[in-house]
Amino acid sequence: MKTVAVVGASLAGLSAARSLRKRGYDGRLVVIGDELHRPYDRPPLSKEFLAGSLGEADLALETDDEDLSAEWLLGVRATGLDGPRRAVRLDDGGEIRADGVVIATGATARTLPGTAGLAGVHTLRTLDDARALRDELALGGRLVVIGGGFVGAEVASTAYALGLDVTVVEAAPTPLAGPLGAAMGGIVSALHADHGVRLLCGVGVKGLSGESRVEAVLLEDGRSLPADLVVVGVGARPCVEWLAGSGIALADGVVCGTDGRTSLAGVVAVGDCASWYDPRAGLHRRVEHWTGALERPDAAVAALLAGGAVEPAAPRPPYFWSDQYGVRIQFAGHAAGADSVTIEEGARDDRNVLAVYRRGEHPVAVLGMNQPRLFMRWRKQLAAAA
Numbered sequence: 001m002k003t004v005a006v007v008g009a010s011l012a013g014l015s016a017a018r019s020l021r022k023r024g025y026d027g028r029l030v031v032i033g034d035e036l037h038r039p040y041d042r043p044p045l046s047k048e049f050l051a052g053s054l055g056e057a058d059l060a061l062e063t064d065d066e067d068l069s070a071e072w073l074l075g076v077r078a079t080g081l082d083g084p085r086r087a088v089r090l091d092d093g094g095e096i097r098a099d100g101v102v103i104a105t106g107a108t109a110r111t112l113p114g115t116a117g118l119a120g121v122h123t124l125r126t127l128d129d130a131r132a133l134r135d136e137l138a139l140g141g142r143l144v145v146i147g148g149g150f151v152g153a154e155v156a157s158t159a160y161a162l163g164l165d166v167t168v169v170e171a172a173p174t175p176l177a178g179p180l181g182a183a184m185g186g187i188v189s190a191l192h193a194d195h196g197v198r199l200l201c202g203v204g205v206k207g208l209s210g211e212s213r214v215e216a217v218l219l220e221d222g223r224s225l226p227a228d229l230v231v232v233g234v235g236a237r238p239c240v241e242w243l244a245g246s247g248i249a250l251a252d253g254v255v256c257g258t259d260g261r262t263s264l265a266g267v268v269a270v271g272d273c274a275s276w277y278d279p280r281a282g283l284h285r286r287v288e289h290w291t292g293a294l295e296r297p298d299a300a301v302a303a304l305l306a307g308g309a310v311e312p313a314a315p316r317p318p319y320f321w322s323d324q325y326g327v328r329i330q331f332a333g334h335a336a337g338a339d340s341v342t343i344e345e346g347a348r349d350d351r352n353v354l355a356v357y358r359r360g361e362h363p364v365a366v367l368g369m370n371q372p373r374l375f376m377r378w379r380k381q382l383a384a385a386a
Contacts, residue, residue: 001099001305002027005088006070007078008104009033010042011290012271014061016102016297017068023305029070030096032088034077034105037127038062043290045130046154047323050137051161059127078105083247083264100266100304102297103243103254107236107272107288112146112205119213121230124151133231137162141228144168144217146205148175148189150322152233157324160197167198167225169205169217181335184355184367187348191325194351238273238286251275253286259312260300268300279314281337289320317365317382327351328372332379333365345374354378 004020006013009031017031033039040059048054073090080089087097109123122133133155137143143159145152148170156166168175176185192199204220208230217225238253249255249263253275260268260276271293275284287296295316302310319332335341338357345354346369354374357365363382368375 001025003096003098004029004100004102004304005086005096005098006031006102006104007088008102008106008271008273009035009039009072009074010104010106010271010293011039011061012106012274012293012297013102013104014039015294016104016270016301017070019298019301020305021068022298023301025301025305027099029068030073030098031068031070032073032076032078032090032096034075035126035128036075038072038074040127042125045127046124046151047158049130050124050134050155050158052134052138056127078242081243081246081248081267083267086264086266101268102300102304103248103262103267103269103273104271104297105239105242105273107238107286109232109236110234112208112232112234115208115214115232118208118210120210120228121208121214121232123232124155125236136229137164139228140164142167142226143229143231144225144227145231145233146217147233147235148172148192148199148201149233149235150176150179150320152231153189153192153324154322155231155233156192156197157195160195160325164229167200168192169203169219169225170199170201171204173202175199175201179335180331180367181338181341181357183341184335184353187351187353188324188329188367188369191327191351195325236272236288238275240273251284255284256300257303257312258314259303259308259310260296261303261308265307266304268304270297270300276315281334287318289318291319317379319379327370328368330368330372330375330379331365332375333357333363333382335365337364346371 039061077091087095089095109125115121142165145156145168174182174185175189206218206220209216254269256276272288275286317333322329341357346352352370354371355367366378
């Protein structure tokens, strides 16, 4: 291969570029990113960066002496892919023709319809999002977080520590029931009540009120929540619209094999936009976690360079963590594959539990709350079993 184009300049794209060089690729390497920023770390955006304890320089993912000998096209968006020619079309009118393409365009935060242009309404996905939200949080007031998932919970925790009056609204009966299951989702989300943050579950949002700036969140049950600031944390959608007509199979992301190869030869996908096949579950799924964006690109790059001649290993069980109200929450595996969950260590009221999810007698996932040592032991066991 003479030229490889990596479309996406966040962690997954950077990890792919690093793997290409590590595996001996010495050809032309072009990294395309729609943000102006060099690759940066996203997890702190809802926590330390939002709280002001980390600066922008602390988010850098590249080391000072790192040189990938790559061409960086930043502030440029990919608008299409000519599949047969493997040519990436750009919004500045140019194109990059490549022998291999790594798709790493990630995902974008979902928004609420009808909120465009209404001041005080935020999503949190990018550094620019975090800058804007941090400036407004510093003014204090009443914050309503729409969505009780991990990003919403972390923002609520950070805002609480900054002294804001915080309410979290979750449409589902139990927050985090999807990734953690209802029982453990209830225990983790109880952290809000522990700290005086209001949690309203089982009610949807009808809309927002306000002329030029948000004034209240209107709930479907008729209640109105006064708000000086609103954060919408209702998930993300994969950034794959630009691939329409390319010949690449799409279905909630880029459909991939167990090694990230797409339906188009010479093209692999990694990160939040990639729907990899999971042989243990027998289905495709996207893994929107930092660890996956760090680890999985190496397998995809190996497949790209070898033309698929390398037998792929099953990916490790997904792992993620969250910090809320001073509690470290860690999870590995898939809760949906379990038919039971038991607390093996700690007490739920103290929020320091170690819980194991099982299908029959076999562990398929593990959750830790302030149990780092025991959790890492179980995580290794899960990986070994996989």
